Amino acid sequence: MTRFILATLVLVAAAEPVLAADTIRVALVEQARLVEIRGDDIEITELGRCERCRARPWRVDHIRAVPGGVLVDVEGVRAASFRLTSDRPLQLNGREYPSPLDLVRNGEGIAVVNELPMEDYLPGVLRAEAGEKFPKEALRAQAIAARTYAAHQRQISVGKPYNIVASTANQQYFGRVPPTSPVWDAVRETTGQVLLWEGEVFPAFYHTESGGYTEDPRTVFAARNMPALKPVVCPFSAGSPHYFWNLDVKLGELSDALKRGGVDVGRVRTISIVERTPSLRAATVTVAGTRGHAQLRGNDFRRMLGYDVFKSTLFAVAVDGEVARFAGRGYGHGVGMCQWGAKAMAERGYSARQILEFYYPGTTFGVLNELGGSGRPPSPPRVVAPLGGLGGARSPPTPGDYFLGGLREDRPARRRRGGRGAVSRGTAARDQALDRLRTDRREALECADHRALSSGDARRASRDRRRELSAQADRPVRLRGARPRRLQRAERGHPAASRHRGGPRREDRLSVHSGVVDLAALDYLLPPEAIAQTPAEPREAARLLVVDRASGALGDRVFRELPDVLRPGDCLVVNDSRVIPARVFAEDAGGRPIELLFVEPLDPARWRALVRPG
Numbered sequence: 001m002t003r004f005i006l007a008t009l010v011l012v013a014a015a016e017p018v019l020a021a022d023t024i025r026v027a028l029v030e031q032a033r034l035v036e037i038r039g040d041d042i043e044i045t046e047l048g049r050c051e052r053c054r055a056r057p058w059r060v061d062h063i064r065a066v067p068g069g070v071l072v073d074v075e076g077v078r079a080a081s082f083r084l085t086s087d088r089p090l091q092l093n094g095r096e097y098p099s100p101l102d103l104v105r106n107g108e109g110i111a112v113v114n115e116l117p118m119e120d121y122l123p124g125v126l127r128a129e130a131g132e133k134f135p136k137e138a139l140r141a142q143a144i145a146a147r148t149y150a151a152h153q154r155q156i157s158v159g160k161p162y163n164i165v166a167s168t169a170n171q172q173y174f175g176r177v178p179p180t181s182p183v184w185d186a187v188r189e190t191t192g193q194v195l196l197w198e199g200e201v202f203p204a205f206y207h208t209e210s211g212g213y214t215e216d217p218r219t220v221f222a223a224r225n226m227p228a229l230k231p232v233v234c235p236f237s238a239g240s241p242h243y244f245w246n247l248d249v250k251l252g253e254l255s256d257a258l259k260r261g262g263v264d265v266g267r268v269r270t271i272s273i274v275e276r277t278p279s280l281r282a283a284t285v286t287v288a289g290t291r292g293h294a295q296l297r298g299n300d301f302r303r304m305l306g307y308d309v310f311k312s313t314l315f316a317v318a319v320d321g322e323v324a325r326f327a328g329r330g331y332g333h334g335v336g337m338c339q340w341g342a343k344a345m346a347e348r349g350y351s352a353r354q355i356l357e358f359y360y361p362g363t364t365f366g367v368l369n370e371l372g373g374s375g376r377p378p379s380p381p382r383v384v385a386p387l388g389g390l391g392g393a394r395s396p397p398t399p400g401d402y403f404l405g406g407l408r409e410d411r412p413a414r415r416r417r418g419g420r421g422a423v424s425r426g427t428a429a430r431d432q433a434l435d436r437l438r439t440d441r442r443e444a445l446e447c448a449d450h451r452a453l454s455s456g457d458a459r460r461a462s463r464d465r466r467r468e469l470s471a472q473a474d475r476p477v478r479l480r481g482a483r484p485r486r487l488q489r490a491e492r493g494h495p496a497a498s499r500h501r502g503g504p505r506r507e508d509r510l511s512v513h514s515g516v517v518d519l520a521a522l523d524y525l526l527p528p529e530a531i532a533q534t535p536a537e538p539r540e541a542a543r544l545l546v547v548d549r550a551s552g553a554l555g556d557r558v559f560r561e562l563p564d565v566l567r568p569g570d571c572l573v574v575n576d577s578r579v580i581p582a583r584v585f586a587e588d589a590g591g592r593p594i595e596l597l598f599v600e601p602l603d604p605a606r607w608r609a610l611v612r613p614g
Helices: 002-015 118-129 136-156 182-188 251-260 298-305 339-347 352-359 427-446 455-459 463-472 495-501 559-565
Strands: 023-032 035-047 058-068 071-074 077-079 081-085 090-092 095-097 101-106 109-117 193-196 244-250 268-276 282-289 292-297 315-320 323-329 364-367 509-512 515-518 543-547 554-558 583-587 593-603 606-613
Touching (some): 071 101, 136 193, 282 298
Antiparallel strands (some): 058 071, 193 364, 244 323, 509 515
């Protein structure tokens, strides 16, 4: 009886390799029906049985494995799992991976698992997720975010055959990276460094392109332990190739894709977005067809059409005949760090620390301890030690440095009253708010998110002018001819500064009569490249937006088709007004810049105009 118990214990221990504290197990494939691995002098060791029961190790250059019942079959030898080792890299699906690789029975097929040290795994992640041409500080930021995510996945997968999947489901992984690649420097210079949320590692999500706004993870992922990361406005990535996208899908193909996903409404007729998240992503999509209608989560709708084809849930849709036309922004779920935004920030001189504090407000920095867990910084949360590669002199501010003005190196992102994260702000940011108030005070009422002045412009304001502008802040103003309303400035600064702290605030509202207008709800991005600079040729080819009142569907047509749209009894309103160049920049007698807005002519030689400092 004693011998039987001991044998059982040995069997259980042999079934799972002991995982070192700094090691991670990465699933390269999860449920393959056939696995072929090539290499030089590969040693195959059977796992899962006692030493006397298992087959003796043997060596080959080519391995072919298939499922064999509940076991893995390698050249007629069956076991729960096999370990493949070699002095040279192992090749799978055209890529090289460092030894060892484990073959494990998983679901309906075989999982191939690469076990390696965490710091050797990360270069493969950076090579796959960011590439080698990203700026150095962007690669450093990517290394810390990827390490944080991997450490969290390892923490929640204890006892499982693998910790993380090498795909967009978790993190992509390139495999073996040449030692001369710059991604190795980014990993070595940030060794062990992670982000912490309330003292623990967390799923530090990141994505390719935000489309201008990041998203709260709690609106995207269903898990209960998602950190309450605040979305931020991200203007840095506006020039990326994924900022705008368009997709036309035939309604028949769309119907088939939904049916494969378990949603059968017949042939799709209309698609509408009935609910959006605070970042304007589609939270709920309604699809109506010949057999009924269905409501889907925006993320489920995207998944059914394909993550790589349907790039994000930040989109609008119109049904045009037998085609659904989608126009969207961004690539990915939108949570956490925007990779193209991080690239642009690094190119403007921001450090990795500044990039991470911008995209993960409210987090602190720490170091993985020797047990493979998260290094807990002392209370109050601070960096455990000056983090190698991230400390030292801060990169000089550049034009447009208004998000992170005055950020100090050796402190985490601050948390404001009420739990909202923010970056530290200094004199430069305060000067900007005052200088912007001078020229944009009226616009601050009409739009909660407008153009910011560069830090260089802000510093040119003199001390006397700042005092003058501060005194003007509470002066009554008019909004579109309404009665004078007073712009009440919060003690913490100019209302437009909400953009710089991660998006419009709920406080940015203007009372009008008995109702409330939420300025943030009226805000949207309209990039200059989307605005026509010259009339269409011929003029009747100008685009015409048609709204079907019965169904709410949008149609994209041209003005020459207007007679086809009109019906007897319709009212046609013609606007024959013209735009004149009424805004003029000049200098006063003292040489100071001024701005004039010409309102109306008094006589052929005189105009009534509004004047303000330029």
